[in-house]
Amino acid sequence: MSLEFHLLSGGSITIHTPECPSCESKACVKVCAEQSPGPVLILGEDGRPCLKPTLTEIKRGVCTECLGCLLECGIHGNNVVRFQAPLEGLEAYLAEQEAAGRIPIYRQDAKQVEST
Amino acid sequence: MARLYEYQGKELLRGMGIPVPRGRAVRDPIQAAKIAQEIGLPVAIKAQVLAGRRGKSGGIRFATTLEEVRMAARALFREPLHGIPVEAILVEERLEIRREIYLAVTADPSRRQPVVLVSLTGGVDIEETAAQDPRQVLRTPVNIREGLLDHAARNILRKTPGATSADILSLAPVLCSLYRTYRQFDCKLVEINPVALTSAGPVAADARVDIDDDAIWRHPELGLRMTEETGRPPTPLEVIAGTIDVGDHRGTAHFVQLDPDGSVARELGKIPVAFDCVGTGASLTTMDELVPLGYYPVNFADTSGNPSASKMYRITKVILAQPQIQGYLFISCISSQQLDNTARGIVAALKEVFPATGGQPNIPMLFAFRGAYDEEAVQVFRDHGIAASPWVELLGREVDERDAALAFHKLHRRWRDATGSVP
Structure with a gap:
């Protein structure tokens, strides 16, 4: 079971909550509590994060999309938060550039890493 | 792009009842x-x-x-x-043109209302005509609540130097339709230069239509893309960047490629670098400092108005997708923007594009956070291990634009010496 909510920007946050009870930090909830106009994520009785506002309220912009949950869970929690942010056309653009030999410098690095 | 091609503009005018060839x-x-x-x-x-x-x-x-x-x-x-x-x-x-007339409707920022421009000496030299003898171009503001009715259009034409009764009668309906086009399509400028007076009546021999960028979303029927106004067709990356603000009003992410293929930097013998800034003033000042040091910002970006971290994440990915860059510089003006959120967006993007190193880049990157929550912003970079990269420099509000440019120069030289990268 995952907790998923859609954002005003068109992206979404997904939290793989079965991993959450074992998390000692509850970092996602803590960082969210610091955000104005108030938390989106609160701690449920089962030790998993749950939503305070409704999905509709979040979609209308209650979540400030600070990405604190994503980053804090990554280093203090179980790294179970995922952020999907569509950027229409970027992957196709990068593929075209790559085919033409114009590879972004960070992808060049990734290729070197992969080949070793 | 908010400016229509001539053929698109003419289609629009035809739809509004103005004769076109x-x-x-x-x-x-x-x-x-x-x-x-x-x-x-x-x-x-x-x-x-x-x-x-x-x-x-x-x-x-x-x-x-x-x-x-x-x-x-x-x-x-x-x-x-x-x-x-x-x-x-x-x-x-090809039209048999007897005379050429100039008609336009545009916005007058000083009056904050539309203004109708009429000249009976239209054609290719209208700019020179207007400069040499401004009286040849009649400017008339229009009350936006009243609009431009036929009698008002006739009165405007009547005051135009040299207008005959025939001119007034034939051009008034064109002027009214032009004003309706301006309003209906949220234009910044609708211009016909020239209106060709032919034996069959007035015909729009050319058409220039500029749609207000901020109103593009109201006109899906025009098939326009949300991009910055550059006076040239948008690059693919500009089109992608143009989608970032579409559904999210919180802050802005402006992105323009100044040197899309790196050819200008090469020609000038400069090092191409990517650039992002909070505030255009700080942006231009920093660019001015970078160029004499041997760098050429291949893009302009302004992410201000307190954008969400997710917006920062997106624009950072776009900026870093420029293939030719050999460095990246971010600087904020002293602003009220919540810079810890800005930093989170950048860090999330860095972790994604440099997964093998946990977000530590392989090119020199300088971040100057100056303003609200700037210390917290720097802390975000520290918490995620990106500050520990030898190719990352983090600065705070103690620096000015010149300091930041010089620090970037020093960092870039160190990177170049260590990696053997040849600019």
Whole structure:
């Protein structure tokens, strides 16, 4: 079971909550509590994060999309938060550039890493 | 892009009841000849580029035979016009023009209302005419609540130097339709130069239509893309960046490529670097400091108005997708923007594009956080291990734009010496 909510920007946050009870930090909830106009994520009785506002309220912009949950869970929690942010056309653009030999410098690095 | 091509502008005018020449836009010489045959010779063949003075630059040709049509079309497609490749040409009937009139509706920022411009000496030299003898171009503000009714249009034309009764009667309906076009499509400028007075009445021989960028979303029927106004067709990355603000009003992410293929930097012998800034003033000042040090910002970006971290994440990915960059510099003006959120967005993007190193980049990157929550922003970089990278420099509000540029220069030299990267 995952907790998923859609954002005003068109992206979404997904939290793989079965991993959450074992998390000692509850970092996602803590960082969210610091955000104005108030938390989106609160701690449920089962030790998993749950939503305070409704999905509709979040979609209308209650979540400030600070990405604190994503980053804090990554280093203090179980790294179970995922952020999907569509950027229409970027992957196709990068593929075209790559085919033409114009590879972004960070992808060049990734290729070197992969080949070793 | 908010400026329409001539053929698109003419379609819009035709839909609003303004007569335009018969014709069609095509993308190859064979089609050009086919259209010319359909509408009948002689024809005008006009390069469709977003630039003025096409006639004087060889972008408009005339043909009396189908062979001439093909030759003219081939010539137009072969050579860029004002440096812009010609991807389409408009083939249309050649008008028998008795006189040329200038009509336009635009916004007057000082009055904060639309203004109608009329001159009976329209044509290619209208700018010179207006500069040499401003009285030749009559400017009349329009009360936006009243609009432009037929009697008001006639009164405007009556005051235009040299207007005859026939001019007034034939041009008033065109002027009213032009004003309706301006309002209905949220234009910044609608211009017909010239309105050709022919035996059949007035015809729009050219059309310039600029839509207000901020209103593009209200006109999906126009098929325009949300990009910055640059005076040239948008690059693919600019089109992608243009989608970032579409559904999210919180802050802005402006992105313009100044040197899309790195050729300008190469020509000048400069090092191409990517750039992002909070505030255009700080942005321009920093760019001015970077250039004499040997760097060339290949893009302009302004992420201000307190954008969400997710917006920062997106624009950072776009900025870093520029293939030719050999460095990246972010600087904020002293602003009220919540910079810890800004930092989170950048860090999330870095972790994604540099997964093997947990977000530590392989090119020199300088971040100058100056303003609200700037210390927290720096802490975000520390918490995620990116500050520990030898190629990352983090600065705070103690530095000015020159300090930041010099620090970037020092970092870049260190990176170059250590990695052997040749700019």
